[in-house]
Each structure stands twice: as structure tokens, then as C-alpha cells.
Amino acid sequence: MVRSRNEEKTGFQESGPYHPAYDLQTDFVMVYGIDDSMPTRIQQWKDRGYIVHLMTGVAWGNYENYLNGQIDGRTHWDEAQMDRHEERIIHGDTPEIPYMVPTLSYAKFLAERIRIAVDAGVEAIHLEEPEFWVNGGYSEAFQREWRLYYKEPWAPPHSSPDAQFRASKLKAYLYTRALDRLCTEMKDYCLTTYGRDLRFYVPTHSLINYTQWRIVSPESQLIDLPSIDGYIAQIWTGTSRTPNVYQGLRKERTFETAYLEYGMMQELVRGTGRRMWFLHDPIEDNPNYTWSDYQQNYYQSVTASLLHPAVSHFEVSPWPRRIFQGKYPSEDGTGKESIPQDYATTLLQVMHTLGHMDQDWEQTEDAMQQVGVFIADSAMFQRMKIEDDNTPAITSKYDGTNSEALEAEGDIELLNFSPFYGLALPLLKHGIPVRPVQLDNVRRFAHYLNDYKVLVLSYEFMKPEYPDLHFALAGWVRNGGALVYVGDDTDPYHGVRAWWNETDSKYACPREHLFEQFGLKDAEDGVYQVGKGAVGYLPVAPEGCAISEEGANALRTMVMKTMEALNNPDCKWRPKHYFQVCRGPYIIAAVLDESVADSPVTIPGPVVDLFDPSLSVKHDVQVAPGEQVLLFDLEKGRVAVGEAGCIAASSRIESGSRSSSGFEFQVKGPEDMSATARFYCSKQPVAAVMDCHDKAESIPFEWDEASGTVLLRYCHRSDTDVVVKVSWEASEVQ
Incomplete structure (x- = not known):
């Protein structure tokens, strides 16, 4: 279990000073926020052995001195994001903290603040959540940016689909521009001044969530910026519990949504060499749930992330202070309570296990049948529903906590994002490994689609920004791919000014141009051979695949028929009601509800249950529908005969040694927190002690005689030199 912090496998963010109560003992810490206390906080964490990064908001922050003109003598309140009612869009409930339009002046201001952190010696900087709200785009600063970018007078975003699409496209561009200027300047400053490299990362929600919550962000555009070194996938219960619709039923589907979100973020960096950390949160921003609710949803999101083994770096928690020192509603509703000790112990076990997920992995027999569902950045650009009277159906800002406000406006359908989930959930619920595929990357990387045999596409909720995407898709199909297109050409955003309707050959929608490349100009419902591949065409609105069982079945049938047309024995429809992957000795599995069966899945042992605070040894595990497991395979992970080895621990294991009479290891973790560790042990121990000074x-x-393992229980101390000693000879007991 010993590993170097330089690998930066695990980390967390914290705005408070160092405190032993939430010293998680990860590899790095992201000190949050730039203020007078920042240099002290950086040094405190460095003194505890951490690699120190800095995180700060890029769209919002305590920037009153800039807004009020104390920086350059000019007030900048005109750069606050504003809705059509001339109301500022604020972060949280603080009027003095608006979301910002990322002007050149604002980017310069941020650069000067970042310079302070560079001078303080941080190794990397995370610019969090570049967000522009869909219902924004009315401030004076944005209107000026419109004139500069489009060279035409500003149009209110709610006035037409074209105005909304163009406004959102500009919003994404502005944050891309700001990040590029800021990161490039600071990298040059750090190298010139200190002779060291500085890394920049962008913590961001998934494209799926930003589209669902009606937020515009650069997303895949950042791949084009050499100054950006990677991302943090900010996915957690708060995003993944957002309800969606499957076969007509709207409800929370945390595991399925998280599975798609993490898949989207894994896809974002596939083949780029950029770093990706997957975020987990044992609670969430909404403080109104019980610990049991948080725990259940945490297991779902962690399991969903681990089913995407191309990523093995993790932010194990934002704000550990609010986890280990916060209080939340009790189960009986009588008040608030601190984290249960068992849950705290389990969290630490999982967090330290995450640092060892960079393993060879193997998937069950479904690896060849993964199906990609396309989504593009442009999905964020058409998230305002324009009514006949040019009044948007939804005017509220949605941040994951106020669905009641949207429901009160009478149009929750936009939040459901059923055009996308209608294509993904009918396949996912039948055990097909669905991968959201970044359409924009098709033109970035020559062989981007090679890993896929089956792809699902619709232009009813997004648009292709360049025609050469279709040439690549046509070549992929002719070389043996199966493309299923779903759409009825009724989306009002087909009429936005774009390449498919501004050329000599006018197309009513981009699908017509795509089908022309296949030689299927007059195609109707059905499956067509195209070269070595096949095209399936289902001319229905994709949300229709979400609202009923018949709609879901129609999609599944079309996908099956298109796969069959390939005559490829490795590409078959194999429905099941679970997902499972093995990453070295770790077994990750989830059994689906609303699926093809309602029976449990048995995983043979012996295994150790890593979601159990007692790290229990089980001879087999029954996983019921709706449940998830993280297990350690005791046979696959077994150490050499006579050796001692750590299976799992709720502590950081700094060092260890073995002798003929026992073994010992150094442990670190949050002060006064109950801890467990299970070790392979060549003999039955006679004693175990904790040695501190x-x-x-x-x-x-x-x-446990059968498995040849020992479970140890102890309590973390704030001291750094704490050693646990296990002896199997009485003479060694001290």
C-alpha cells in the first residue's frame, strides 16, 4: 500500500487551514481561494508532506475590489452576468458575488491574483468551473463582446433560436479565450521568474450535466489549448441524482447518470495525454439529506467511476471539513448529527484504495459490444426553449437544488434532457456499456472512432459545427461501423445560421447532408448497407425513446438490427442486468434495477468487502438489483508465501517491514478517527500493538484462518510517527 505522493493519485480541496481532524493523507491538497491567509495555508499543508496545488473560482469569487473599481479606477459591475430582466446572476445567495462575463480586463485581473499563488510556490493551479448561464447574455459587457465577435448588433438571446445558439457559442468562446490568455501568461511568468514549470487544470462538470443544468462552458474546446494540462471531473451525488426519464418514469437514477457522466469525462481526454481526476463527494452541496442517503449515493457514484478504468486518479473529497466536522439531519428528524463512525471508517478505506487503481484491468464478455452515444459541445447552445411568442419557457437559473422553481414554471421537460437520456438509458438499462462520445473530437483525432463498432447519433439536441465531421463518419461506416440515427428533423434549432444552410446547396437540417454522404438521400425508417457497414434510421424525436416502454424498445430494436447487419460475430446484442470490471485484484460490480432481470448476481469469493467498515471476508457476495460492490479478490491479490501484505486500510501506509517474528507499518490519518486494516499474515498473530513515541x-x-488474514482495529493519532506492530511469536510482544 506504500506509494509516492509524487504520483498525485489522490487529492482533495480545502479552504480552511490545516487541521488534524480532516487530514485525509492523500497525495496532494488543493488549497482553495486567494486571500491574505493563502501563503500560510500553503505552508501548513507543505509542512505535513503534501504536494500543494491551488484552486480558485474562475467564473465567480470575492472580487468586490475589482467590481467596485479599486483595481484600475473603473467599476466593472457591467461585466456581471445578467438575465433578460436585468437581474444579476449571482453565486449562491450573495449579491456581491455575481457570475462574470470573462472580458479581457477580467482575465487580466485574475492573472494578477494567480501571480500571488505562483509566488507562494504552488505546483499546479486549478481554475474551477468556467460557467456562463444560459439565461444570461444581457449585460453591457456581453453586448460589447457580441459586436466584436459577430460584427453585428447584439440580439437578445431569447428572441430566436439563432440568437440563443449564437449567444451560447460566444459564451463558450469567451471562457476559452480567458483561460488561454491567463494560463499562458502565468506559465511564462513562472518559468521566467522561478525556472520551474507550472501546471493548469480545469475542474468542470461533465458536458452532460452542464447541458442538463443549462450552463455553457468550454468543455472540449480546452483540448485545443496547450496551456491546459487536464481536468477534474466534478461529478458527484449533486449532479448525478438529477432526475431523468426512462420508459415514462421520472426519478433519480444516481448510478446510471454517474456512469454516463464519468464516461463522458473519460472520453474527453481519451488519446490526448491530458490528466483527469475523477471527483467523489461523500455528501453534497445540498445539506438537507441524511447520512444514510449520502452514503447510498456515494457508493453509487464511486462504483460508477471505477467502471471506467482508463482513469485512475481521483479527487477523493471536496471540503473534508464539512464531512468530518459537519452535521446533517438525523434519520428520525429530531435534529442534526455528526458522521457515523462506521461511515467515516469506510470512507477512509475507499479513499486509500483509490490510490491503487492503476491496475491492469479486464472486463466481462461485453467489452466488444460497447455502444457510443454522440454528444457535442453544441448541446449546451440550444438549451432555451423558444415559444411562438418569443418568450422562453424557463427563465430560472438551475443549480441542482431548485427543481421546485422550474416545476412551478410548468416546464420540467427541458431539465429532464430526454433527447440524450432517451438514447442512452434504454441501452444502459439492458447492460450495454454505453459510452458518451465527444462528437467534436472526431475532427480533432484521425482515428478517434476506431474503438467503436456501434454509434448512436441525433441532431435534434445538438448540431455538427463543421461539415467534415460527416466525411469522417461516412468513412467509418464504410469501413465496417454501424451508425444508428434517431431524429425527425423538427428541432427549431435546425434553422440557425450555419454551414448546412448558408452554402449553395441548401439543407433543411444537417442530417440531410450526412445522409447524402451515405448515398441515402431519400432514406426512410430502416437499416441500410453502406460499404462494409450499416446505417439504421429511426425517424422519431429522441425524447420519444424516453417517454414510454414502446419508445425504448423501438430504439433497442433498431440498434439490434443495425448490429446484425454487420454480420460480425464479435458485435452482438447481449443484454444483462449488471456491469462488472476487474482492476487487478479489485472487483467492481453494479446490478441494475429496471432491467432485464430482477435476480441477484453472485460474485464468488473469497473476497474482502471494501464498503464494509470491518473489511469482512466473504466466501461469496450476493448483489441485488440497485446495489453496488467494491471487493478485493483474496486469491488474485495474494502475496508470496511467508510474506505480509496490506489488503486494505483506512490509513495511509507510509512504510512497512517484516521479520521472522512479525511485521510492522506506519499509519497516518485524521485525528481520533476509528481505523481498520486487513493484512495477509503468514501465521496467526499472538499480539498487536500501536507504538507512538x-x-x-x-x-x-x-x-481469519481460512483466508490467512488478520483484521486490525486502532484509532488515528495526530502524531506523525505512529507504528502498528503485529507479532506471531510471544517473545516479540512489547
């Missing part, structure tokens, strides 16, 4: 105290242990 040469003062030893006995700790309880449990021997």
Missing part, C-alpha cells in the same frame, strides 16, 4: 498500547485484532 516509544509508548506501546495493545490494539484488538481478529484472525
Whole structure:
């Protein structure tokens, strides 16, 4: 379990000073926020052995001195994002903290603040959540940017689909421009001034969530910026519990949504060499749930992330202070309570296990049948529903906590994002490994689609920004790919000013141009051979695949028929009601509800249950529909005969050694937190002690003869030199 912090496998963010109560012992920490206390906080975490990064908001922050003109003598309130009612769009409930239009002046201001962090010696900087709200685009600064970008008078975004599409496209461009200027300037400053490299990362929600919540962000555009070194996938219960519709039923589907979101972010960096950390949050921003609710949803999101083994770096928690020192509603509704000890112990076990997920992996027999569902950045550009009277159906800002406000406006359908989920959930719920595929990357990377045999596409909720995407798709199909297109050409955004309707050959929608490349100009419902591949055409609105079982079945049938047309024995429809992957000795599995079966799935042992605070040894595990597991395979992970080895621990294991009479290891973790560790052990122990500054105290242990393992229980201390010693000879007991 010993690993170098330089690998930066795990980290967390924290705005408070160092405190032993939430010292998670990850590889790095992201000190949050730039203020007078920042240099002190950086040094405190450095002194505890952490690699230190800095995180700060790029769309909002305590920037009153800039807004009020104390920086350059000019007030900048005209750069606050504003809706059509001339109301500022604010972060949280603080009027003095608006979301910003990223002007050149604002980017310069941020650069000067970042310079302070560079001078303080951080190794990397995370510019969090470049967000522009769909219902924004009315401030004076944005109107000026419109004139400069489009060279025409500003049009209110709610006035037409074209105005909304163009406004959102400009919003994404502005944040791309700001990040490029800021990061390039600061990298040059750091290298010139200090002779060291500085890294920049962007913590961002998934494209799926930003589209669903009606937020515009650069997303895949950042791949084109050499100054950006990677991302943090900000996916957690708060995003993934957003309800969606499957077979007519709207409800929370945290596991399925998280599975798609993490898949989207894995796809975002595939083949780029950029770093991606997957975020987990044991609670969430909404403080109104119970610990049992948080725990259940945490297991779902962690499991969903681990089913995407191309990523093995993790932000194990934002704000550990609010987890280990916060209080949340009790189960009986009588008040608030601190985190249960068992849950805290389990969290630490999982967090330290995440640092060891960079393993060879193998998937069950469904690996060849993964199906890609296309989504593009442009999906964010058409998230305002324009009514006949040019009044948007939804005017509220949605941040994951106020669905009631949207429901009160009478149009929750836009939040459901059923055009996308209608294509993904009918396949996912039948055990097909669905991968959201970034359409924009098709033109960035020559062989981007080679990993896929089956792709699903619709232009009813997004648009292709360049015609050469279709040439690549046509070549992929002719070389043996199966493309299923779903759409009825009724989306009002087909009429926006774009390449498909501004050339000599006018197309009513981009699908017509795509089908022309296949030689299927007059195609109707059905499956068509195109070269070595096939095209399936289902001319229905994609949201129709979400609102009923018949709609979901129609999509599944079309996908099956198109796959069959390939005559490829490795590309078959194999429905099941679970997902499972093995990453080295770790087994990750989830059993689906609303699926093809309602029976449990049995995973043979012996295994250790890593979601169990007692790290129990089980001879087999029954996983019921709606449940998830993270297990350690005791046979696959077994160490050499006579050796001792750590299976799992709720501590950071800094060092260890073995002798003929026992073994010992150094442990670190949050102060006063109950901890467990299970080790392979060549003999039955006779004693276990915790040694702190040469003062030893006995700790309880449990021997499991069948597995040859020992479970140790102890309590973390704030001291750095704490050693646990296990002896199997009485003479070694101290």
C-alpha cells in the first residue's frame, strides 16, 4: 500500500487551514481561494508532506475590489452576468458575488491574483468551473463582446433560436479565450521568474450535466489549448441524482447518470495525454439529506467511476471539513448529527484504495459490444426553449437544488434532457456499456472512432459545427461501423445560421447532408448497407425513446438490427442486468434495477468487502438489483508465501517491514478517527500493538484462518510517527 505522493493519485480541496481532524493523507491538497491567509495555508499543508496545488473560482469569487473599481479606477459591475430582466446572476445567495462575463480586463485581473499563488510556490493551479448561464447574455459587457465577435448588433438571446445558439457559442468562446490568455501568461511568468514549470487544470462538470443544468462552458474546446494540462471531473451525488426519464418514469437514477457522466469525462481526454481526476463527494452541496442517503449515493457514484478504468486518479473529497466536522439531519428528524463512525471508517478505506487503481484491468464478455452515444459541445447552445411568442419557457437559473422553481414554471421537460437520456438509458438499462462520445473530437483525432463498432447519433439536441465531421463518419461506416440515427428533423434549432444552410446547396437540417454522404438521400425508417457497414434510421424525436416502454424498445430494436447487419460475430446484442470490471485484484460490480432481470448476481469469493467498515471476508457476495460492490479478490491479490501484505486500510501506509517474528507499518490519518486494516499474515498473530513515541498500547485484532488474514482495529493519532506492530511469536510482544 506504500506509494509516492509524487504520483498525485489522490487529492482533495480545502479552504480552511490545516487541521488534524480532516487530514485525509492523500497525495496532494488543493488549497482553495486567494486571500491574505493563502501563503500560510500553503505552508501548513507543505509542512505535513503534501504536494500543494491551488484552486480558485474562475467564473465567480470575492472580487468586490475589482467590481467596485479599486483595481484600475473603473467599476466593472457591467461585466456581471445578467438575465433578460436585468437581474444579476449571482453565486449562491450573495449579491456581491455575481457570475462574470470573462472580458479581457477580467482575465487580466485574475492573472494578477494567480501571480500571488505562483509566488507562494504552488505546483499546479486549478481554475474551477468556467460557467456562463444560459439565461444570461444581457449585460453591457456581453453586448460589447457580441459586436466584436459577430460584427453585428447584439440580439437578445431569447428572441430566436439563432440568437440563443449564437449567444451560447460566444459564451463558450469567451471562457476559452480567458483561460488561454491567463494560463499562458502565468506559465511564462513562472518559468521566467522561478525556472520551474507550472501546471493548469480545469475542474468542470461533465458536458452532460452542464447541458442538463443549462450552463455553457468550454468543455472540449480546452483540448485545443496547450496551456491546459487536464481536468477534474466534478461529478458527484449533486449532479448525478438529477432526475431523468426512462420508459415514462421520472426519478433519480444516481448510478446510471454517474456512469454516463464519468464516461463522458473519460472520453474527453481519451488519446490526448491530458490528466483527469475523477471527483467523489461523500455528501453534497445540498445539506438537507441524511447520512444514510449520502452514503447510498456515494457508493453509487464511486462504483460508477471505477467502471471506467482508463482513469485512475481521483479527487477523493471536496471540503473534508464539512464531512468530518459537519452535521446533517438525523434519520428520525429530531435534529442534526455528526458522521457515523462506521461511515467515516469506510470512507477512509475507499479513499486509500483509490490510490491503487492503476491496475491492469479486464472486463466481462461485453467489452466488444460497447455502444457510443454522440454528444457535442453544441448541446449546451440550444438549451432555451423558444415559444411562438418569443418568450422562453424557463427563465430560472438551475443549480441542482431548485427543481421546485422550474416545476412551478410548468416546464420540467427541458431539465429532464430526454433527447440524450432517451438514447442512452434504454441501452444502459439492458447492460450495454454505453459510452458518451465527444462528437467534436472526431475532427480533432484521425482515428478517434476506431474503438467503436456501434454509434448512436441525433441532431435534434445538438448540431455538427463543421461539415467534415460527416466525411469522417461516412468513412467509418464504410469501413465496417454501424451508425444508428434517431431524429425527425423538427428541432427549431435546425434553422440557425450555419454551414448546412448558408452554402449553395441548401439543407433543411444537417442530417440531410450526412445522409447524402451515405448515398441515402431519400432514406426512410430502416437499416441500410453502406460499404462494409450499416446505417439504421429511426425517424422519431429522441425524447420519444424516453417517454414510454414502446419508445425504448423501438430504439433497442433498431440498434439490434443495425448490429446484425454487420454480420460480425464479435458485435452482438447481449443484454444483462449488471456491469462488472476487474482492476487487478479489485472487483467492481453494479446490478441494475429496471432491467432485464430482477435476480441477484453472485460474485464468488473469497473476497474482502471494501464498503464494509470491518473489511469482512466473504466466501461469496450476493448483489441485488440497485446495489453496488467494491471487493478485493483474496486469491488474485495474494502475496508470496511467508510474506505480509496490506489488503486494505483506512490509513495511509507510509512504510512497512517484516521479520521472522512479525511485521510492522506506519499509519497516518485524521485525528481520533476509528481505523481498520486487513493484512495477509503468514501465521496467526499472538499480539498487536500501536507504538507512538516509544509508548506501546495493545490494539484488538481478529484472525481469519481460512483466508490467512488478520483484521486490525486502532484509532488515528495526530502524531506523525505512529507504528502498528503485529507479532506471531510471544517473545516479540512489547
